[in-house]
Structures are given as structure tokens and as C-alpha cells.
Amino acid sequence: MAALKHTLSPSASIESELLKLLARQGWMGPVPTLASLGVIAFFASSHMSPWIWGGWLCLCAFVLFGRSAILIKLPTLTQYPESVRMRAAISLSIVNGIVHGLSLVAFPYLTDLERAVQTMILTGIGSISVVTTAGFLPISLAYLIPTLLPTVGLWTFYTLDDSSNFIGFAVAVMVFWSSAIMVVLSRDTYGLFEESFAIRQRQTDMNEKLKGALQEAESASRAKTRFLASASHDLRQPIHALSLFGGALTKRPLDEQSREIAGHMDIALQSLASRLDSLLDISKLDAGIVQATKAPFNLRLMVERLQDEFMPAAINKGLKVWLDCAADAFVNTDEILLERIVRNLLANAIKYTERGRIELCVEHKYNKVVLTIKDSGRGIPLEEQDHVFEEFYQLHNPERDHTKGLGLGLAIVKRLADLLELDLSMDSMIGSGTVFTMCLPASSVMPQTQRPTVNNLSWDSLCALVIDDEHEVGLGMKALLESMGCKVLLAEGTLDALSQAKAERPDIVLADFRLRGEDNGILTIRTIRELYRNIPAILISGDTAPERLREAEDASIPLLHKPVLVDDLEAAIAEACELEALLEPR
Known part of the structure; x- marks a missing residue:
């Protein structure tokens, strides 16, 4: 009774899972079950009126297919509590068992062989009900009680009536013990079902926790990327200015000791730039903007x-x-x-x-x-x-x-x-x-090497428009470019740059990516290109955030990252303007 009570009141989640299982099994049973019951009707047709055995068989079909249709529908009837739907499923099994048990009305008229076949059919259907309902005991008993218990009683009664026939008594004992075994198996099967469901629930809970942990990790990773990008940008600004002033210094006539000091400064700046570039490489790879050209x-x-x-x-x-x-x-x-x-x-x-x-x-x-x-x-x-x-x-x-x-x-x-x-x-x-x-x-194709042609134009006639909202960076860029023989126009934003460009046409635009407010270097370059179509331009940025890198990549404008070393800046300007680079041996 304790087991019965336990199975009558499973948890709501178990009930929901069991309803789904019953729905999945719904259409599997009616046809073979009806065919088996047809055998009993065939036996009864020799001893009873067609109205009786035919009416009973039609009733069985109605109950079987009606029960299946309702079971399939039960999981979707969420307007009713799960306990109500489970009671409906149990009631359907009681009706099904009673209708099948009505076949025992023909038991007294059948031969021993026919009775044995009838008993086998009812026992087989009972065992199948245990399997298809995951051993849920109320549903199993709802079928076993109205079918197999009367069968045991009838075999026992007709054996006592004929004291010389002990076969019927043996069959009664066998049916009784098989019924008892089915009840035990039903309880054990449902226990396994509960255990399996509990394991799946734990896995689901664990997956949810892992999903939450993954989301937290991804959020932390994005926060780390934003922090590194912000810190990298703020650090690169003064280092970039220092690199520009240092580059301008090395291009001036210096005594030997001063040149040595400038050389050590350059080495230190290159070391620092290398470390910042490592952070930039990670950001580029995370942003997915690094493309392999094989x-x-x-x-x-x-x-x-x-x-x-x-x-x-x-x-x-x-x-x-x-x-x-x-x-x-x-x-x-x-x-x-x-x-x-x-x-x-x-x-x-x-x-x-x-x-x-x-x-x-x-x-x-x-x-x-x-x-x-x-x-x-x-x-x-x-x-x-x-x-x-x-x-x-x-x-x-x-x-x-x-x-x-x-x-x-x-x-x-x-x-x-x-x-x-x-x-x-x-x-x-x-x-x-x-x-x-x-x-x-490996490649079987020989690489084709081709020397690029460079127009030997003069740097002395080059006019560069430099846009940077950091005053020291602008002055450093001006000092460096003027030491190379260029003329430099300085601006702090798009409107200022447009005014400068209207007054004198620049040969190249060097724009910082991040300017004040909503202003940025991409907007500046596009605005000036509306005035002078296809003017060479280079973006210079200290921002390593992946979304900023993708934005610069989508703009199809060459991008240099702060701090920009003198040699790299010269090479980039020379390539953009088709000039011969003025690189000095170091």
C-alpha cells in the first residue's frame, strides 16, 4: 500500500513526463490489441449470439481508439492540473480493463484449449500495459484487477467443480503468480523511471548552471576586452606622442652622446610598442578581422x-x-x-x-x-x-x-x-x-615574385593634414613630419579639418580614429573625400576594442596602431602617396 500511495502521488514533473510517455505510446497498442481480442470473439462466436460477441468487439474497439485519442491529447490540456489529467488516464485504464474482462462471460462455454488461449491473451495484454506505462502501478492495477483476478477465480471454480481435473488449478496458480510478478515488476520499473527522470533533471539543472557559468565567463571576457581596449588606448596616446617627438629628435643633428640617448629611448619605445601590439594582436584575432591570404x-x-x-x-x-x-x-x-x-x-x-x-x-x-x-x-x-x-x-x-x-x-x-x-x-x-x-x-606551384614600382616623388612638396584631438600628439606628428620636409596642417576634429582642407588642398590625411564626442577619423576622411575624391588617407588609432577594429576594417582605410614607430609611419605614407621612403639605416 505504501508503494501504491507513493505512485499515486508522484511529483508534478514526473506526472508530466508520464503523460508524455502515455501519449507517445497512444497509437501503438489499439490495432494489435484489437486483433488479439478478435481471437477471443472468434472462439465465442461458436457458443454465443453474434450480437453479443460482435457488440463486445465493437465496444472494445471504441474504448481502445477513444482511450488512445484522449491519451495523446492529455499533455496539451494544460488548462487542467496534472493530477486531474493523471486521474483521467487511470480512469481510462479501468474502463479498458473492465471491457476486456467482459470477455470472461464466455469462459464457461469455451473448451479448455480456448480458455487457455483466452487467458494467454489477457495476461499478455496485462504485461504489455506494464511496459507501456513505465510501470505506473495505478494504471497497471486498473487493468490487472478486472481481467486477471476474475480469470484466476474462474479457473479455480471450474477445477473445484471437476475434482479429477488439476490442470485448471495449475493454470489458476500460474496466472495468480504471474499477476503478482507483474505488480512487483511494475513497481520496480516505475522506480527506474523515477531514477532516470531524476538523473535527467540533474543533468538539465547542471546544463543550466553550466550555461549560466559560460555566460558569466563570456561576460567577464567581454569586460576584460573592453578594459584592455580602454587601458590600451589611454596608454598609447602619450607613448605615441613620445615616439613622434623621439623620431623627430633623431632626425636632427646631435652629438654622439645625445644620439646614443635617443637610440636607447627608441629601443625602449620599441619594446613597449611590442608589448602593446601583443594585446592588439589578441584583440584583432578575437574580433575576427585577421584574414589569411594563402x-x-x-x-x-x-x-x-x-x-x-x-x-x-x-x-x-x-x-x-x-x-x-x-x-x-x-x-x-x-x-x-x-x-x-x-x-x-x-x-x-x-x-x-x-x-x-x-x-x-x-x-x-x-x-x-x-x-x-x-x-x-x-x-x-x-x-x-x-x-x-x-x-x-x-x-x-x-x-x-x-x-x-x-x-x-x-x-x-x-x-x-x-x-x-x-x-x-x-x-x-x-x-x-x-x-x-x-x-x-606542400605546394607544387612555384611562387611568382614581382618587384613593386614606386614613383620617386618629392617629400618636400607633400602637404599632410593631421587630425588628432590630443594636442601633444598633433604637435609630435607636426614635428616629425616637418623634420622629413613635409608641410603640416593641424586639426582637432572633422569641422576644423574640413575648414583647413578648403583653405589648402592636402596631399594626405592622417586622422586619429577616436575624436571628441561622436566624431571619429572615418567620418573625417569621408567628409574630406567628398571635397577631394580619392585623396590618400591613413587612420591612426590607439583603440583595440574588437568592434572598433571591425569598423575600421569595414571602412577599407589603412590603419596604423599607436604608438606608431617612425619607420612604419614613413613606409605607410610612402605607400599611400607613392613616394620613395626616406628610411635611414638604424
Whole structure:
């Protein structure tokens, strides 16, 4: 009775799930059940009036199909409480069991064989009801009580009437015990159903919690990106001005000691710019504006150039950079982005290797070119290997020594490798160094090299319109460009720039991306291009927010990021105006 009481009052969620299960099973049972009951009607047709057995069979069909239709509809009748709908389902099973039990009226007229078949049919339908209702005991009993209990009684009664026939008594015992077993199985089945539902509920709750945690993590990531973008912009402004003034200073005649000081300033600015550019690279990759341009090139030439470039830094630490690339290796990928990956890996290898050598190996394997960078450094512990590709994660730098970088090198490597669809793997052991391996698509097409043609125009006649709302940045840009021989017009916003442009036509527009209020460099350049169509223009920005980067990308205007180094600014202006760059050897 305790089990019965428990099953009569399941939780609302269990009831809802059970109603759905009954609806899914709704149309599966009527046809085969009616066919089985037709066998009993066939037996009765030899002993009873067609009105009796035919009327009973029609009643069975009406109840079976009516019950199925109502069960299918019950889950959608949400205007009624779940408990009311469950009582309706139980009532339908009681009616169904009573109608099927009416077939026992023919029991006294049937032969023993026919009675046995009738008993098998009713028992089979009872067992199926246990399965199709997930063992919900009230529904199971609603069918078993009006069908199998009278069957047991009839077999027992007719056995007692004929004392020489013990087969009927055996059948009665078998039906009774099978009914009892069905009740036990019904209870156990429903227990499993409850347990399964509870597990699914826990999984649903866990998924909801994980979804909430993911949303919080994404929100925190967006907040971090906004913070870094804002901090980066605010830091880049004075550093950019300092870079411009420093560049202007180096172009003036200086004594040897002053030139040395200016050189150290330039090195410090380049180091700081490199760290800020790492933050910018992460923002660009997160914004999805970095596009891979794949083309065939000779990987051997790249690694030879990088070997020469990194050799001095390696020699300063007593290391060697060993290159093993016997023949040309043509690959098809983005050369600039791949070079950035290799640079970061080489820089890390030299940074974390105290003795031994760095090996660069390029070899052909099947239709791939395999690039391996191996060092004899400290190695990475196994438990840390999944974390080294995370942002700002550094090993062996608990004091956050700025000379060891920001911990973005491998994060950028991983993002770039994913962008280029490269198979990047890492193998490392403590004390045995680290090996990074990349599989690159080989190319059978020879790269076509073509030298760009540059018009040798004069810088002395160049007039540059500089728009920046930071007064010191404008003055720094003016000092630098005038030291290069240019004429400079200064403006602080779009209206001021338009007024300056109307007074004198500039040859190029250099506009800061973020100006005061709603004003911005894109608006300024578009406004001036309405006056002078196709005038060369360059955006200069300290903003690294992904949405700002996408906006600049969509405008199709060249973008330089603060702090802009002198050489980069000269090259960008020369390219935009088709001038010959005035780069000095450094």
C-alpha cells in the first residue's frame, strides 16, 4: 500500500513526463490489441449470439481508439492540473480493463484449449500495459484487477467443480503468480523511471548552471576586452606622442652622446610598442578581422632569414640556432602569419633556454612539409601543458618580470595556427626541452615574385593634414613630419579639418580614429573625400576594442596602431602617396 500511495502521488514533473510517455505510446497498442481480442470473439462466436460477441468487439474497439485519442491529447490540456489529467488516464485504464474482462462471460462455454488461449491473451495484454506505462502501478492495477483476478477465480471454480481435473488449478496458480510478478515488476520499473527522470533533471539543472557559468565567463571576457581596449588606448596616446617627438629628435643633428640617448629611448619605445601590439594582436584575432591570404612561397628562405635574425640574441646567451633544411620547401599558406608564429616560437625558445641550441628543421613527409622548432630548455611540466596556450599565462615568472613578456606569445600562436588550419603539436618534458611541430600543406606551384614600382616623388612638396584631438600628439606628428620636409596642417576634429582642407588642398590625411564626442577619423576622411575624391588617407588609432577594429576594417582605410614607430609611419605614407621612403639605416 505504501508503494501504491507513493505512485499515486508522484511529483508534478514526473506526472508530466508520464503523460508524455502515455501519449507517445497512444497509437501503438489499439490495432494489435484489437486483433488479439478478435481471437477471443472468434472462439465465442461458436457458443454465443453474434450480437453479443460482435457488440463486445465493437465496444472494445471504441474504448481502445477513444482511450488512445484522449491519451495523446492529455499533455496539451494544460488548462487542467496534472493530477486531474493523471486521474483521467487511470480512469481510462479501468474502463479498458473492465471491457476486456467482459470477455470472461464466455469462459464457461469455451473448451479448455480456448480458455487457455483466452487467458494467454489477457495476461499478455496485462504485461504489455506494464511496459507501456513505465510501470505506473495505478494504471497497471486498473487493468490487472478486472481481467486477471476474475480469470484466476474462474479457473479455480471450474477445477473445484471437476475434482479429477488439476490442470485448471495449475493454470489458476500460474496466472495468480504471474499477476503478482507483474505488480512487483511494475513497481520496480516505475522506480527506474523515477531514477532516470531524476538523473535527467540533474543533468538539465547542471546544463543550466553550466550555461549560466559560460555566460558569466563570456561576460567577464567581454569586460576584460573592453578594459584592455580602454587601458590600451589611454596608454598609447602619450607613448605615441613620445615616439613622434623621439623620431623627430633623431632626425636632427646631435652629438654622439645625445644620439646614443635617443637610440636607447627608441629601443625602449620599441619594446613597449611590442608589448602593446601583443594585446592588439589578441584583440584583432578575437574580433575576427585577421584574414589569411594563402599563397605559395619558399619556406626555406623564411627560416634562413629568421635564423640570421635570431642568431645574435642566441649568441648573447651562448646558444646556437641550427637550421636543417637541405632543399627548397614550397608551401601554400599565409607567409606573414606563419612568420609571426615561427617568430614567437623562436623568441620563446631563446628566452627559456639557458644552454644548448635551438633547432629549426624543415622536412618533406608525404604531401606535407613538417616544420619543427626544438630547444634544449627547461621543458614544460605535463600538468601545465594545457595552460601554456592561455592568455597571460607564464611559467617560471611568478614575479611578473616585464623582460619575460606578457604571456601572450603562445596564445597568439594557437589562434594563428587555428586560423591557418595548421596541425600544431607540442611535446615537452622537464629537463629535456620542448618541441613544436607544424604540418604545412606542400605546394607544387612555384611562387611568382614581382618587384613593386614606386614613383620617386618629392617629400618636400607633400602637404599632410593631421587630425588628432590630443594636442601633444598633433604637435609630435607636426614635428616629425616637418623634420622629413613635409608641410603640416593641424586639426582637432572633422569641422576644423574640413575648414583647413578648403583653405589648402592636402596631399594626405592622417586622422586619429577616436575624436571628441561622436566624431571619429572615418567620418573625417569621408567628409574630406567628398571635397577631394580619392585623396590618400591613413587612420591612426590607439583603440583595440574588437568592434572598433571591425569598423575600421569595414571602412577599407589603412590603419596604423599607436604608438606608431617612425619607420612604419614613413613606409605607410610612402605607400599611400607613392613616394620613395626616406628610411635611414638604424
